[in-house]
Amino acid sequence: MNVDTAYVRPADMEDAISIKASLRAAGMYGCGLTAAQLGWGVKGPEQTIIDISGLDFGPDVCLADSGSMVLAANAPLERLRLNPLISGQMPTFADFLGYVGSTAMRNQASLGGNLLWGAGDLEVLFAVVDAKLRFAGNGRAQSLGQITSDRSDDLLVSIIVPALQESRIFVEKLGHRQAFSPARVVVAGCVGRQSVRLAVRLAGNPVVLVETSWPMNGPLDDALFTGDTDIHLKTVAHNLLRGHLAQLAQQDMA
Amino acid sequence: MNAVTGLEEKLRGTFRYLAEGQPEGTLHGALLTSPLAHATIRRLDVSAARSLNGVHAVVTAADVPSDFLMGTAILDRPPLARAKVRFQGEPIAAVAAETKAIADAALALIAFELEPLPIVSAPRDALDEGAAKLHDSGNLCSDFIYSRGDARADFEDCAHVIDHTLTTPRQVPAAMELEGGICIPSPTGIELRAATHSPFYTRSLIASMLGLPDKEVRVIGSPIGGSYGGKEEIHIQPVLALLAWTARRPVRLVLERSQSMAFATTRHPFEIALKIGCDRAGRLLALTADVLVDNGAYASFGPEVLDTGMECIQSAYAFKSVSLRGRLAYTNNGVGGAFRGFGALQTLTAIELAVDILARKASIDPLAFRRINLAGANDPGPLGQAIIPQPELSKVADALSALPVWRDETPSQRYLSGTGYALVRKGEGFAGGGPNGASGVLALTLDGQVTFQSSLVEMGQGLESTVRNILLASFDLGDADICCATGSSDAGADSGPTSASRGTQIALRLIRAGKMPFLEKLYVGAAEILQVPMDALRLGPGGFYQRMAPQNKPDLSLSDLAASAGEIVTRIDIPGIETTQAGVKVHTLFTACAARAGVRIDRWTGQVVCTGLDLLPACGPPISPLAFHGQMTGAGAQALGFCLTEHQPYEEGTVMARNFDSYFIPTIADVPDINVHPVTWLAPDDPVGIRGAGEIGLNAAAPAIANAVASALDAAPTHLPVRPEWVLGVLARQGRTP
Amino acid sequence: MRISFTLNGEPQNRQVNPFDKATSILAEQCGQESVKTSCAIGRCGACTILVDGKSANACLLIAAKMDGTDVVTAEGLGARADAIIDRLRQNGAIQCGYCAPGLLISLVALLERAPDGDKLERQELETVLAGNLCRCSGYTALRKAILALSS
């Protein structure tokens, strides 16, 4: 490793982990760097960037026998969007990727980066499907909600989307125009046989996830719409969830 | 035939814009801009910056003649802030240095102290008694008053009266090419390569600032990577010229997007309060309008924009009486300026919304209502002025009614849909007083090409291909025999600004006027060389043919003619088509256009999508059909942005949208297919035979989209762009929330 | 640091600051003026290039990441772009042209990706091109040109 540069490309995963261990807070993992550079001034980053985009984290998408899907953390978003396993298993995800940034940006940005940078749209969808994040450090898989404070001190290797079987999922984003816009609101839902998981991100607030029984009786949990934001966005999130759920309920009746 | 010249080079990236291809040794220019919106400059010390190694020039207001101010009707703007700053992002100083890093370091060494002044953030507050004054003359930059008939009395006779107030966005031209350029000094003068619509005007302005004779300043103003009016205003040319002239070295200065978003002139936000009424039969009787415009910090084109907006506020309709008032107020919100549509877009959108509201109230179909009230073919203009007759208005109305019906959207729980119409007209060229006349040159150059030379500029609108088509239609010549030289002050003649939709009209009239005298010279020259009478000759592809003998090679090629006779030059001057009228600025030549728009409204989110757009411009037969279509579709997309996505907000003088992550111009996913249905018929005796295509599509598309929203919601927008918040609010009030 | 990469097929070896942007490396150091800077934050597409065959925003790409890559700019597309340019010309899809090199890159990437005979859906075209802003054209002629080309 060349210590004069504030940028390193580790040879493999172990190398990455040991570089990070030696640099501690002076180093940070980065992948596409599309989000990370938003925080840099003209001078560049304060920490040494450990670029994990070229490491072998396995295939972009892998189907386990259980029906769950394992996604490589450093897979670029556009490659995931076009991956036939994803369009087959989780078309909602593939379609939604079309609303995350632009094609050129998605060729550079990774799934792991989106889930960890703090305001990614995909977090909302991955929360409702109860995706697990597997980090290199402890080998344990954690739910999105459990990852707090310094999200990226450990190396994220893969994301596991449990078998969705009969669940039906929806996700929707309101931006400032039809495509290529920052999100104002993102909502998602995953309706199983007996329960439903709903998640909302209002503007820059953290994702709120709520689980309740299905079919639903009674109003949506107010907790979903908390956060320091204008009333309008709360109304939009409310309408979107209610609308999608009503459609699904109608399908159930039919 | 290409819509624009250089298309392949543009796509392959080998086409050179003016700030590219800098000569060896060019210095890097950079600006120090004001962080505050309104302040007194207490101290400005550039000595440390000047003495930094690698810095070749640091300029401030002290380097500009103290009486040098810029503007059109009102001269009030210094190129670098003098004593006061009046908007955030106003240039205070500039440096030219060997590298970007040195330039940035030099900027950091400039010591300055700003003492804040109260910020004038709303035009209404600006006109209050006690408001802080931006300029010594006060905050009323200009105003407009006009009345005809007795509106108050006529309202009494109305069966239906409505009022409506519309506030329009501060739309940023946001061309992909940023404002900038390269300036190359010589011992006696400069060459300035930077986008402008008026090379000659820019030349004399820069020359006077530098104290140089005009001929020592060469201005190359095109090609331009998009302008839409944004680069019509003088932008950084004076600062760039100062830097290069001071440094005695070539300098390149290009704004960053965040600087441009604060510095570039924008479309003026208008607040338009209208009251209109009609009788039982739906005839429009009276209109009163009170218009208040946020001008920003300097006059720029504000007075002209206000005048044009007020002139167009009656759209294409005959009101019995009108009473109009408009005011333009200085504020600390950036600088408003020229932008395609030029004031008319704002007022036309307001009046077309009002007309629909009234039609609905009178229970008359909006198209029928428009027909009832259309101005007559030979009526005087909107302010009573003599205009070129507009018999095409009724043809446009016919074409609008005859559009094939759209397939109805399938009704859904979630979406509402609506269709809106508009029928408008706007003056072309400048109002009386001009500059409306123009000059140009037809020349047979030494290389044997018939060349039209003008100082008109190419900015993607297809001027060059249009001129080529006019030349081909005027002279029986081949593609290789003709040439179009544009865009610089090298042209032997000043053609005036390429703006206000006048470029094509001017080119056509110049070539038309010059054709006979120029041909005469060519025939005389050819007859002399071939020793035959003139009437034995025919000009054809490649040169002159003897009439009798059919052949495929000319008897005298154009290059041989030029070689023997020398350059053959005809200078052409045409007068403006204009009238003047006491007290108001008026146009004489008007362009009509209709539009139909469809929208879909999401009841869950309040989002509005434009699902279809038809444009029916009455511009005569398009000379370059692809370029013409392109002007219309591009205008349609900008109208969509105006109505649905674009706005530059200011909060207490602070620019809120600094880049495209917060200013949203439409993407391909936002813009539906835009269908263009040219109404090619103009009166046979029309003195021009065509109308310019630059702006009119925008002026019709925006009100049609706004009306489509109104029809979907049963409520006319009060603010543009339409915000989802407002849509949901309306639905909630109507009890139509999902 | 030193990086090496290929640019339009030519090997390059350059001393760079790792956090310089590819826009400045390509436009200023390598003379590729087709790589325009308009927003500098990945929001307009004017700087789009191909990196290992995929479209990328040069303004989001740091120099360090260019090491070992194969970079193609609009200037280096050669015959790959001929058919697309023809269609764009016939439809009058380009005006001022400032967006054009970036757009062309996106189009080449898109059309080379689509397997033979696959018809490009309008929705997919819009998804892929949403990152290439064009302020002049209104996109109508562009959409027509490309949908016709792929069918």
Ligand SMILES: Cc1cc2nc3c(=O)[nH]c(=O)nc-3n(C[C@H](O)[C@H](O)[C@H](O)COP(=O)(O)OP(=O)(O)OC[C@H]3O[C@@H](n4cnc5c(N)ncnc54)[C@H](O)[C@@H]3O)c2cc1C
């Ligand atoms: C023009 C533009 C448009 C955008 N539009 C959107 C949008 O519409 N929706 C949206 O959600 N986001 C958007 N983003 C934000 C963001 O860039 C993306 O979400 C992207 O997916 C981040 O991925 P990356 O690989 O570039 O992350 P990086 O920038 O490399 O990293 C982001 C963060 O995650 C950490 N990290 C990354 N990978 C790992 C790993 N494997 N292990 C541990 N830590 C890791 C880094 O340390 C860093 O803190 C946009 C960004 C840009 C520049």
Ligand code: FES
């Ligand atoms: S300059 Fe790179 S996307 Fe705008």
Ligand code: FES
């Ligand atoms: S042609 Fe001008 S921005 Fe696209």
